[in-house]
Amino acid sequence: MVQYTQSHFDASFAALSDVTRRGVLEQLARADASITDLAGRFNMTLTGMKKHVGVLEQAGLVTTEKVGRVRTCKLGVCRLEEEAAWIERYRQLWDARFTALDAVIEELKRKEKADGRRKKK
Amino acid sequence: MDAERKSEPMGNRTTVVKRSEREVVVTRSFDAPARLVFEAWSKPELFKRWWVPKSMGMTLHSIEMDVRTGGKYRLGFGDGMDFFGRYIEVTPFSKIVWTNEESGENGSVTTVTFEERGGKTLLVMSELYPSKEALDAAGTGAQDALHETFTQLDELLARA
Numbered sequence: 001m002v003q004y005t006q007s008h009f010d011a012s013f014a015a016l017s018d019v020t021r022r023g024v025l026e027q028l029a030r031a032d033a034s035i036t037d038l039a040g041r042f043n044m045t046l047t048g049m050k051k052h053v054g055v056l057e058q059a060g061l062v063t064t065e066k067v068g069r070v071r072t073c074k075l076g077v078c079r080l081e082e083e084a085a086w087i088e089r090y091r092q093l094w095d096a097r098f099t100a101l102d103a104v105i106e107e108l109k110r111k112e113k114a115d116g117r118r119k120k121k
Numbered sequence: 122m123d124a125e126r127k128s129e130p131m132g133n134r135t136t137v138v139k140r141s142e143r144e145v146v147v148t149r150s151f152d153a154p155a156r157l158v159f160e161a162w163s164k165p166e167l168f169k170r171w172w173v174p175k176s177m178g179m180t181l182h183s184i185e186m187d188v189r190t191g192g193k194y195r196l197g198f199g200d201g202m203d204f205f206g207r208y209i210e211v212t213p214f215s216k217i218v219w220t221n222e223e224s225g226e227n228g229s230v231t232t233v234t235f236e237e238r239g240g241k242t243l244l245v246m247s248e249l250y251p252s253k254e255a256l257d258a259a260g261t262g263a264q265d266a267l268h269e270t271f272t273q274l275d276e277l278l279a280r281a
Binding site: 083087090091093094095096097098099100101102103104105106108109112 | 133135136137139145147149151152153157158160161167170171172174176177246
């Protein structure tokens with residue numbers, strides 16, 4: 001069963017609650033863009049756009065990379081998907097262990113029965 | 122997590138929940154009284170039969186476990202790959218807490234509780250890491266180990 005921490009949801013919803021930031025995501029879905037490009041397109045100051053991109057980055061929705069003087073933004077790998085995969089790998093490991101543990105416990109139960117319940121609960 | 126327990130009161134399904142950014146909790150039920158489940162966790166000759174299932178593709182070479190408060194353990198997987206730590210708290214049939222010291226400062230503390238209900242045992246295991254980063258970097262152990270095995274194989278092949 002996969003569950004997500006509240007803080008991830010909070011960060012994602014907070015990031016998506018703003019119309020400009022949703023616009024930025026739409027834009028980045030079409031093509032990567034620099035912060036300068038985005039500021040121009042949304043008619044904002046560079047500082048304002050940096051803040052919006054920062055919020056999106058914090059939520060894992062956008063990643064940025066600085067090459068030379070230009071910071072390029074692209075859609076981030078969905079952190080929720082990554083986390084779901086992590087949890088599933090973790091679950092599979094423990095499930096394999098516990099299946100093997102079931103066999104050991106069954107044997108202990110049989111042995112205890114055969115021993116005529118010498119041990120009292 | 123409570124809602125989950127209610128919907129599947131004693132189904133023997135392994136569930137994993139991230140309780141916080143630095144804690145993972147695993148739950149599972151077993152069709153046996155707590156003392157037997159505890160026995161399988163605390164006796165090395167039993168423990169080694171299930172801790173490394175075949176699907177992990179690893180072999181346990183050596184095992185030392187002194188399962189009592191303050192006792193130590195060391196699991197050797199060969200080639201110097203050891204998992205080791207101390208038992209911080211051991212309460213027979215109900216609780217085992219240990220440190221995982223092979224990762225140094227990023228090591229987690231594992232707490233396992235055994236709760237008997239009507240002849241069955243609900244096992245709850247928590248792994249608490251010192252930070253979010255430590256948890257994210259932790260992987261599942263098996264994968265790290267597998268990676269290491271492949272690295273060793275690479276090295277061997279490169280030398281040949």
